[in-house]
Ligand SMILES: NC(=O)c1ccc[n+]([C@@H]2O[C@H](COP(=O)([O-])OP(=O)(O)OC[C@H]3O[C@@H](n4cnc5c(N)ncnc54)[C@H](O)[C@@H]3O)[C@@H](O)[C@H]2O)c1
């Protein structure tokens with residue numbers, strides 16, 4: 453049972469964009485007593501939320517949304533309405549133009565245009581979407597010509613897979629276009645955030661968010677470069693990283709088939725677009741983007757041919773989530789198909805995927821190799837029986853694990869030859 457608080461002080465909040473971020477945020481505000489209007493231009497999305505009929509791998513999200521709707525505090529619709537506060541959670545993808553990557557602000561600009569008719573003097577707008585430094589100030593310049601509004605950027609920092617916990621417990625950084633805006637935004641977040649809330653200016657808050665994700669991207673790039681080096685000189689990168697991490701000040705991240713998702717794989721480009729000094733950041737991005745092709749080469753080396761049937765396990769951008777945006781699997785599968793391979797993808801977690809998905813049986817039937825691209829619990833937990841059934845169907849008992857998560861002993865017992873990305877067996 454969801455307990456509904458009464459900290460909202462009768463304030464009305466319009467949350468624009470009800471995706472991975474907007475829906476939990478709108479629901480959280482509703483159960484804390486605000487009168488919330490959740491807005492999404494996608495009619496299908498609004499309908500599935502109203503009917504509590506959406507797919508999610510996020511723990512407890514369905515219960516939270518149900519509680520919010522049943523409390524009468526959350527209404528969802530396709531058009532905005534008058535409110536005291538507008539919180540914007542629309543996508544900010546990366547677009548490529550003449551070889552230059554930059555933030556696509558079209559969804560944000562459209563969202564602002566759509567709320568304009570409802571804005572009144574004294575309203576507060578909070579942008580949660582991730583944006584390049586300077587964007588909030590630019591928007592303020594335009595909006596403040598007609599009305600006295602307050603504007604703040606409060607970047608969202610929750611980790612997919614653990615969203616509801618982090619939404620409450622994470623510290624927040626709020627950057628206002630002026631002090632009053634930041635203070636007003638703080639009043640909203642402190643109704644449900646148990647972490648600390650830090651106030652700054654809008655441009656700094658924008659940069660803070662990008663720095664966090666860039667820090668992680670660069671560190672993953674280092675792990676991926678170590679994997680390539682270890683393959684080249686015959687060392688198992690996983691063992692080497694584990695031992696290096698025994699040092700008190702070393703914490704190397706994990707190599708893998710590449711970096712995906714709507715955040716880490718794109719946000720560093722928003723710094724690159726703003727500064728010619730972003731050299732390490734750009735190199736790290738390119739290195740992580742090179743990993744899917746590295747995986748394809750490893751597959752060809754293992755099966756010792758340039759064609760055949762590949763069974764892919766896991767197409768989401770990481771384990772135990774349903775999101776396939778910018779997923780390394782998209783590039784691995786695309787490249788294999790371009791080169792003439794037959795590819796079958798199996799992933800029961802994925803919400804959707806650009807290539808067709810199939811059953812486990814269909815994926816492994818006649819496969820030359822199985823390739824694990826996402827660390828879903830299901831693949832960690834295959835038992836002897838499950839592996840035996842797979843072994844009966846495949847053509848060659850070969851498996852490449854790009855995440856180092858499968859139970860090697862059990863697969864070897866089932867007759868499989870196991871390869872792991874970065875294991876130094878550059879066959
Ligand atoms: N997904 C994450 O884990 C995460 C974490 C932190 C920050 N962010 C940032 O939050 C923002 C939103 O990301 P997301 O993953 O929730 O995206 P999403 O695609 O899951 O959801 C965005 C929603 O906005 C809707 N939308 C688009 N334009 C609209 C408009 N004009 N009016 C109303 N609705 C509109 C879309 O239909 C969609 O349902 C992005 O800037 C992202 O970088 C995301």
Ligand SMILES: CC(=O)N[C@@H]1[C@@H](OP(=O)(O)OP(=O)(O)OC[C@H]2O[C@@H](n3ccc(=O)[nH]c3=O)[C@H](O)[C@@H]2O)O[C@H](CO)[C@@H](O)[C@@H]1O
Pocket residue numbers: 582608609610611612664665668672705706707708709710711712713714715716769770771
């Ligand atoms: C700084 C930070 O923590 N930011 C988080 C991040 O969330 P995320 O889900 O995108 O982050 P990750 O879990 O790191 O995954 C990203 C990709 O990197 C691969 N990866 C990961 C670790 C590793 O050692 N080796 C890897 O190869 C992984 O498979 C996947 O493809 O951005 C959100 C939006 O801005 C933030 O809100 C959220 O706090």
